[in-house]
Amino acid sequence: MSETWIILGATSSMARVFIRELAGRGDALLLAGRNMDDLKSLAQDCRLRGAAQAEAVGFDARKPGGFAALLKTAQEAPGVLNAAVFVGSMPDQAEIDADPSLVDGTVTDSFTGPARFLQMLAPELETRGKGTIVGVGSVAGDRGRLANYVYGAAKAGLATYLSGLRNRLGRSGVHVMTVKPGPVDTAMTWGLGPQPFMTTPEAVARDILKGIRKKRNVLYTAGIYRIVMLVIRLIPEPVFKKLSI
Template sequence: MNEPQPVLIVGATSAIARATAAEFARRGHALFLTARDAAELGRIAADLRLRYGQPVETEAFDLADTEGHASLLQRVEASVGPLYGVVLASGSLGNAERTREDEGEAARLLHINFTAPALLLNRIARELESRAEGFIVGIGSVAGDRGRQSNYVYGSAKGGLALYLQGLRNRLNSCGVQVLTVKPGFVDTAMTYGLPGLFLVASPQSVGRNIATAVDKKRDTLYTPWFWRWIMLIIRSIPERVFKRLSL
């Protein structure tokens, strides 16, 4: 009997990450979950073990601690074996108003949404490349497709992550490692709860299913739900001379 292929879920306490973790456990993968909330990680892991009967290990870890990335990956391998895949779901919407006045808040958002994820994925990419197998999933946002005054710091970080993943995909394609860029629209999560102007809000469960299916099908980019691909195509096609006058 084959050993379950280990998948690391970073930011595992988010609603999208929980749903995605359930889909990979359903497919027979061993899981290693990381996030900052140890107690919540324990509850999620216990539920997944009970439901799917797969090995699930956890560790409380702050992705922003880039100096700890190498030792984290060593502990992951010691616990569940060499990684086959990673789902990078960590991030923070932050406070857009504060980023205009507070450089510390802007730096925090840029670090947690781009710099820290890219540095962790750099390390994981080297491991997968050496074995010529596996997958990397980076969860970005449709906010990264075009800069808007309402959230351009967050959006620029997610846009940078998408560009990073595109380059990583180009690099790893020849060795058979899949890199999937996920761009969710509005999803019913704690991060979006109470925000004004939300529409066409998807459930985390449907997004998790879409992500796992996209990995199965070796997709490169996933807009989820599917119609966001066309919504963002329209938004990207608006000429800048017009777009800059809009209040978005």
């Protein structure tokens, strides 16, 4: 029987590739996001590719009043229910430094909005006793850096949240996987110039699917970032604070 996936941030470059794979294997898809026109055409594409069902549903991380409608639609789905979070925004750090009000939205998009929805969804998955949650964080959450420390703080919050959720839901047979991409060639990194070990949305989607099969807890993609971030985390703070990496 096909499984149902709720995709938060379905219009993201990474999500689009992941969704195509799920559609091709006949899963049912609840494509959640802000841009309904884009989501509807994505849903149409998924149906053509073989999705058992594909529906566009509104989700704005900054408007939690709308979360209940998505939850209700998800609760009506039969069988195995899964969720993947791709939502995130990364304003330029200099813009946030100039306008501190941007902190709130940045943290809401990458952390508190998705976490609040997952918190609402968790009892449903616990009752079903199976399913997978994939949360896309970032290597930026592993250490606060000059270039993007507010975004990094939001992703660190998400990673800690997912770690606790994994601890909770693992007891009911539900698996939670945290994904930590390094730089990926998407809209988010356009204009940032060459990035070390940059990967593609296709490679990220492949890694995520493999990680789900292997029930990985924390997945770095590209894989080399597991080592890169280990080294970065080991740099003593007195040295790190002087670096511009």
